Amino acid sequence: MSTVADTTSRAFAEALDAADPLAPFRDRFVIDDPDLIYLDGNSLGRLPIATVARLQHLVRQEWGGDLVRGWDRWPGLPADVGDLIGTELIGAMPGEVIVADSTTVNFYRLATAALGARPGRTAIVTDRANFPTDRYVLQGLARARGLSIRWLDPDPVEGPRVADIAQAVDDDVALITLSHVNYRSASVADLPAITRLGHDAGALVLWDLSHSVASVPVGVQEHGVDLAVGCTYKYLNGGPGSPAFLYVRRELQEELRNPIQGWFGQRDFLAMGPEYDPQPGIAAWQVGTPSVPGLVAVEEGARLCAAAGIDAIRAKAVALTELAIGLHDAWLRPPGFSLGSPRESARRGAHIALRHPDGRALSGRLAERNVIVDFRAPDSIRFGLSPLTTRFVDVWEGLERLRVLAG
């Protein structure tokens, strides 16, 4: 009898679950339908059970009972939750991350501040595979300020290469901005090298960490990252529309100015003074009244990720995506699929893309079979394998049902 396990068998996936140190975390999430194969945690993460109780308490006791007195405590939440994300998940120091507004708004604010800090330089570098909202914001900024955008056209699977970026960067570039993990392919950009390259050219570098936070370690402090933004409703499980985070390296906090001078960024904001006088540090990056329900939900989600630990999360993401790629190779090439994510695990985040000309229709038919994935034009079915809530058997089931559909 062969001792080599059949790596395409359900039993193999079950054995991986049995050995998974993060398996117990799934029990800390609401799972109403145990038969639903949910492979879309990179769009909207599942609901932590602790968040239900926390929101009930916030709404019933704090809002219902404390009323406006809640504001004695709530103003500390954006910085506290920011520190939790910053120190536990992206490698920042305390006082470098704040939770506020949306990723789009934060991206706009940081890009604007970066351009303002490099007067006289007229170019922005980004890539055409970057997330649409980032590209649209940059187009608007370039138009408003008379700047040019140097668009890179990276390989759709492998993402932007350092050498291509080096060619596009000179001393006229004010800002380089890219996604760390690409939303479609999950390719991981070489953040340390690109950040260094930007600094050597005197540019600022802004990273979108929406698909990195709580899925891959980032090491913002270690790599001297200037600026970053990211969503909290994906791997952080903060809930639909939960407020985003924003990171500014401590050394830049004096130099860069928040372009929206709202009263929550004001020193002693209840003094209602005549002139804007920003708070010191990261607190100056607040704008208006924060969403308290959103913040407490982000805090609960981030606590779970911190308890699991980013290194364990990363290890499981690699194992989940490796299983998915192995099943793709074994089953899905003949019916016309190709891998839309890097094969090298170090270059891949926590989802995989499978490309197929009928990808849109197949995603819909998977949903009819109780497998939730998403589709990203033109041809990529994304399998989001959020490590705290996805089992290896979920990967197996999802791809097995796709094999049956496509075969």
Ligand SMILES: Cc1ncc(COP(=O)(O)O)c(C=O)c1O
């Ligand atoms: C890379 C990236 N940036 C930004 C966003 C969205 O930003 P917002 O929360 O402002 O809609 C997403 C959403 O999926 C994303 O994947």
